[in-house]
Amino acid sequence: MTTVSDARVVRTREALRQAMTELAAESPLEAITVRAIAARAGIGYATFFRHYTDKDALLAEVADILIRQFMVQVRPLLMQRDRRGAARTIVNFVVGHLPIYKALIAGGSGETVRAEMLRQTLVTMAATRQRQPEGPLDDFIFFHIVSTILNQLAWWLRHEGAIDAEAMAEIIERTVLTPVSDLRQAPPKGL
Amino acid sequence: MTTVSDARVVRTREALRQAMTELAAESPLEAITVRAIAARAGIGYATFFRHYTDKDALLAEVADILIRQFMVQVRPLLMQRDRRGAARTIVNFVVGHLPIYKALIAGGSGETVRAEMLRQTLVTMAATRQRQPEGPLDDFIFFHIVSTILNQLAWWLRHEGAIDAEAMAEIIERTVLTPVSDLRQAPPKGL
DNA sequence: CACTTACGATACACAGTGGATCATAATGGA
DNA sequence: TCCATTATGATCCACTGTGTATCGTAAGTG
Numbered sequence: 123m124t125t126v127s128d129a130r131v132v133r134t135r136e137a138l139r140q141a142m143t144e145l146a147a148e149s150p151l152e153a154i155t156v157r158a159i160a161a162r163a164g165i166g167y168a169t170f171f172r173h174y175t176d177k178d179a180l181l182a183e184v185a186d187i188l189i190r191q192f193m194v195q196v197r198p199l200l201m202q203r204d205r206r207g208a209a210r211t212i213v214n215f216v217v218g219h220l221p222i223y224k225a226l227i228a229g230g231s232g233e234t235v236r237a238e239m240l241r242q243t244l245v246t247m248a249a250t251r252q253r254q255p256e257g258p259l260d261d262f263i264f265f266h267i268v269s270t271i272l273n274q275l276a277w278w279l280r281h282e283g284a285i286d287a288e289a290m291a292e293i294i295e296r297t298v299l300t301p302v303s304d305l306r307q308a309p310p311k312g313l
Numbered sequence: 314m315t316t317v318s319d320a321r322v323v324r325t326r327e328a329l330r331q332a333m334t335e336l337a338a339e340s341p342l343e344a345i346t347v348r349a350i351a352a353r354a355g356i357g358y359a360t361f362f363r364h365y366t367d368k369d370a371l372l373a374e375v376a377d378i379l380i381r382q383f384m385v386q387v388r389p390l391l392m393q394r395d396r397r398g399a400a401r402t403i404v405n406f407v408v409g410h411l412p413i414y415k416a417l418i419a420g421g422s423g424e425t426v427r428a429e430m431l432r433q434t435l436v437t438m439a440a441t442r443q444r445q446p447e448g449p450l451d452d453f454i455f456f457h458i459v460s461t462i463l464n465q466l467a468w469w470l471r472h473e474g475a476i477d478a479e480a481m482a483e484i485i486e487r488t489v490l491t492p493v494s495d496l497r498q499a500p501p502k503g504l
Numbered sequence: 505c506a507c508t509t510a511c512g513a514t515a516c517a518c519a520g521t522g523g524a525t526c527a528t529a530a531t532g533g534a
Numbered sequence: 535t536c537c538a539t540t541a542t543g544a545t546c547c548a549c550t551g552t553g554t555a556t557c558g559t560a561a562g563t564g
Contacts, residue, residue: 127563128508128509128510128561128562128563129561129562129563130510130560130561131509131510134510152343155550156551156552156553157551157552165511165512166511166512166513167512167513168512168513168514168553168554168555168556169510169511169512170553171552171553171554172510172511175553176552176553258472258475258476259476261472261475262468262475262476262484265464265468266461266464266468266488270457270461270464273456273457273460273461273464274453274457277453277456277457278453281449281452281453284449284452284453285449285450285504288501289501289502289503289504292501293453293496293501296492296495296496297492297493297496300492301487301488301491301492305484305487305488310479310480310483310484311480312477312480319531319532319540319541320530320531320532321531321541322541325541325542346520346521347520347521347522348520356542356543357542357543357544358543358545359522359523359524359525359543359544359545360542361522362521362522362523363541363542366522367521367522505564506563507562507563507564508561508562508563508564509560509561509562509563510559510561510562511559511560512557512558512559512560513556513557513558514556515554515555516553516554516555517553517554518551518552518553519550519551519552520549520551520552521548521549521550522547522548522549523546523547523548523549524545524546524547525544525545525546526543526545527542527543527544528541528543528544529540529541529542529543530539530541530542531538531540532537532538532539532540533536534535534536534537
């Protein structure tokens with residue numbers, strides 16, 4: 123929308139992303155007004171619109187940053203042999219960035235953010251796929267893995283301490299990665 | 314809110330539920346206005362508020378009806394031995410009520426409706442549980458089963474014809490019911 | 505240091521909400 | 535069948551949030 127090299131622009135956008143993250147942790151997205159975001163960020167109301175068309179655009183940018191970090195870590199692991207190790211990596215990565223993930227995945231706007239993460243992840247994966255999908259099952263499996271792991275992590279972050287990280291990794295391995303791997307090995311007949 | 318025996322009330326509410334179902338199939342919930350619902354139902358704007366406090370209350374009622382039907386079918390099956398049969402029953406039940414489920418689970422407001430279905434299901438299950446949960450794992454498992462099946466059905470309904478009903482039942486069995494059953498049999502150590 | 509550009513403040517039109525009123529019409533009991 | 539009851543439709547209104555425009559000021563850039 124505007125120049126990106128100007129230090130003021132960088133500062134303002136960073137303040138807006140930070141404010142959105144905080145507010146998204148506290149309230150469902152529909153309860154967050156642009157005025158509240160601007161106020162929290164310490165910028166003028168009209169200024170908001172010089173940087174983002176609406177609050178969804180801001181949320182999308184915030185989610186996008188999260189997705190990139192997440193995907194870089196997670197993506198190579200999904201096809202990997204060592205499924206327990208893959209699950210551990212995912213869990214540990216989230217633990218290592220607890221505040222932001224807790225805010226956005228498990229916070230008041232978590233539903234919206236997870237939906238956005240799922241959408242973006244599927245788009246990105248479809249665009250950068252090594253091999254073409256071999257059928258509807260491949261599409262389904264991508265959807266299932268990503269949405270299930272996001273949901274499980276959301277539950278886990280909302281019930282912090284209920285299950286320790288190692289057990290959570292085992293659960294992800296046994297309820298998602300392994301069953302999906304088996305499904306790939308021996309698909310239902312007709313697929 | 315008002316008398317329920319009056320034929321006009323019954324008619325009006327039925328018209329509102331129907332209108333909400335139709336609109337929810339077409340647009341995301343936030344794009345649906347009370348005026349649009351009233352118009353579609355063929356009733357006056359102010360009349361809407363004599364029956365529901367806001368559009369979320371109406372959606373909750375519509376979703377609630379869906380949930381009751383769904384749960385009556387699904388609930389006894391989740392603990393059942395014959396997991397393939399259980400999965401088949403779920404899939405066939407949805408196929409038997411295709412229009413309404415397609416509209417509400419996979420439609421434009423599907424995200425909101427699924428979240429509401431998940432919420433209500435967990436509340437109902439917690440209230441009417443035979444035995445107390447034996448730990449956090451039980452809570453997690455309920456959450457995982459319900460949310461995963463709802464998501465898988467949503468994908469399936471959105472990609473109608475991509476996978477036939479029998480294959481879908483096999484997928485639900487192999488990616489959800491069986492892994493969860495195994496997890497119950499041999500929980501991660503410490504749970 | 506001068507030029508450029510982002511910023512804050514404010515005002516505005518617009519859309520949706522939910523509450524209120526009042527005449528009309530449908531309803532169900534006597 | 536008639537009548538008291540009450541749901542309904544139409545309309546009005548105050549309130550909140552959105553997104554655009556304007557303008558003087560302050561900050562960053564080269």
